[in-house]
Amino acid sequence: MLWKNNQVFCNVPLPKADDRPLIVSHPGAHGNYLASWNVMVDHGEPFVLVCDDLGPAYPDGWWAQHSNNGMEYFARLQNPQGVGQAYRNPDLTFQNLLVHRGLEANKGMEDFPLIDIMYVDFIDIFLTHNGEPDWKPTFMAAAPKMVEKVRDGGVLIIDRKNVHEDYDQWLQFPEGEFEVSPGITLEHVGKGEWLILDVELNGGKNEIEAEVFRVSNSNSLGNPDDFLVTLMKERRLAPEDLEELKGTLPERWPEHPTHEEYCERLFNHYDHPNLFERPNYPEPLESSWKSEQYDEWLQWLIDHPDKLRSVERNERIMQMGNTKVRLVHGDILEHLDWLSLKNASLCVRRNLRVVCLEENIFLTKNAVNLQPFFNWKRPVANLIWSGPDATPNLTRELLRLSKSNVLATISHGLATLDELEAALIDYDGHVEELIIFHLDEVDYR
Ligand SMILES: C[S@@+](CC[C@H](N)C(=O)[O-])C[C@H]1O[C@@H](n2cnc3c(N)ncnc32)[C@H](O)[C@@H]1O
Known part of the structure; x- marks a missing residue:
């Protein structure tokens, strides 16, 4: 839902992308990655959500907080190249990927070729404290860095979670279209509100409130496929290798308990409650994909070899x-x-x-x-x-x-x-x- 000039609209105008998932960045997300995740689930378009944080809140780090009604929601996949951990939900009918990278956000930004949706709830990470005792972060000071990689037609979302209501400048910006750096302008589109559709937010909030800005950017940006290749191993394989993967499902993360192990523990608990505790982690998913969707995606990759960066074998x-x-x-x-x-x-x-x-x-x-x-x-x-x-x-x-x-x-x-x-x-x-x-x-x- 979008509020604009006291009028209410059904949808928040978020971008779409042809032939690839949307690239979404949520720096310094910690546990609030569930907010950007929910926004993207609501959008219903294929996406990869990349969260760079000095100390990420991995969904399999604190099981109980990142599950859905006792069921595992994020199934872990092979790590991205370089740094990070990756997860996926098999029940969504569109491509989705959650990547947590233990990285300083400004450093991590260098890896993005472009960003379709920039989701920010903590502007401070784009600013350097100048030493003054009364220093306060301001939206306009953070804006150039926040949107430097956001592509033309992309969107900046400022989650109001940490907005200092007693301190206006945190979220003070000019009316209409305004320039934030050479070649980049922002325009406030309205206030977006999203109900929580999938995984519950930590802290019991049941709604997300955010200011939405449309980004115009005339600067040249990188190739998204080169970045996606670093996140998904399938994009690094050759079409004939992908053909071999058809009919299989990605294995579960080897260090996680399997579904059978979970059931065994649970039944032991039912049989002898005094001897065996109920498993203290959620019921594991079978895999990170549904088989039909995985095969469809593999076929799509085979049909789009320009999206692949297969490693040549001499x-x-x-x-x-x-x-x-x-x-x-x-x-x-x-x-x-x-x-x-x-x-x-x-x-x-x-x-x-x-x-x-x-x-x-x-x-x-x-x-x-x-x-x-x-x-x-x-x-x-x-x-x-x-x-x-x-x-x-x-x-x-x-x-x-x-x-x-x-x-x-x-x-x-x-x-x-x-x-x-x-x-x-x-x-x-x-x-x-x-x-x-x-x-x-x-x-x-
Ligand atoms: C105040 S918490 C906010 C967490 C979350 N976004 C929320 O609103 O609940 C700040 C988070 O930003 C991370 N952080 C702070 N400076 C950072 C930086 N330069 N690069 C990456 N992450 C940073 C911290 O590790 C922490 O998780």
């Missing part, structure tokens, strides 16, 4: 005995999404393993721990990775340890084709495909 494929061998010239770290898609078993030394799993936690379940802390637990005794003194039959050892039928490792031993051929020619174990990444051009020639 590879040679050969058959050695029963095993398909893929020699990829490049850094394994750039191909983790693809390895995860292939359900590959990662088998590398400790330091690299740690980095890979930090980047992509979904590889953990099939990753081999070659160098556990205790020596007596090490699956390969006296491991020497490369060179003439390398552990004998190392490729065979790695194949033996693989937890799936696709083994992923990096060049090892003497890194020659002869050595590989000798290991594989009469191999008839469970590994059907061996992927070896090598940085050295001359390896396996």
Whole structure:
């Protein structure tokens, strides 16, 4: 609902975007990201909501506060590239994504190519305290930074949650269209009011009140697809990889309890209430997507390859005995999404393993721990990775340890084709495909 000159309108005029989700920023949101989330749910258009805060309020950090009637509402997805945590609600019928980044908001702003909707409830973060004892934040001082990335036709929403009613300048602005910085003007559209449709706000408010400004911006801005690629792994895959994903659902966050675990705990509690407490977290969702919608989205991406930024693989494929061998010239770290898609078993030394799993936690379940802390637990005794003194039959050892039928490792031993051929020619174990990444051009020639 929009109030304008004492007249009331059904809708707040928020922008739409063709061929992509709206990019919404809510800096310093903390728990109030639920307000911008609700506004976007009410808008009903595909969106990604990015909240940069020095200390984000992750929905899975404080379960009880971020669920909906005892049900998990935000299902966690693979982390965005770089920094942050990502979540999605599978029940909304349009594309949605919540990203929390532990970032200083002005620094985070540099990453946005453009912003369609800028949602602000705390203007202070765009201002520097000038040291005067009676310093107060003012809307006009914060405005240039707040809207520098908002595209032409975009909107600035100032949530009245923290407006100092006793201090007018917090939200004082000129009438009509007014310039805030070279090429950028704002115009007050009216006062927006939204009822809470989906997740309840913390603190029990049941309505959002905000001032809405239309932004005109003649400055050039960046390419939104380049940014979206950093948030969603599917946009970093090739069309043929996306084809393989069809019919599957993104896995749940591996460190969260599954639905079965939740039910087991709940039934234990029902059977023996004195022995088992009721689970103190919400009932988990099956997945972050509904299968039909996921397939539709994958098909849409396949049909719009210009939206993808697939990581190219410089590879040679050969058959050695029963095993398909893929020699990829490049850094394994750039191909983790693809390895995860292939359900590959990662088998590398400790330091690299740690980095890979930090980047992509979904590889953990099939990753081999070659160098556990205790020596007596090490699956390969006296491991020497490369060179003439390398552990004998190392490729065979790695194949033996693989937890799936696709083994992923990096060049090892003497890194020659002869050595590989000798290991594989009469191999008839469970590994059907061996992927070896090598940085050295001359390896396996
Ligand atoms: C007063 S609280 C407001 C929280 C929330 N927006 C609300 O209204 O309930 C300020 C929030 O802004 C964050 N914050 C303060 N300065 C920041 C900055 N420079 N960059 C990012 N976040 C900042 C804090 O971590 C905190 O979560």
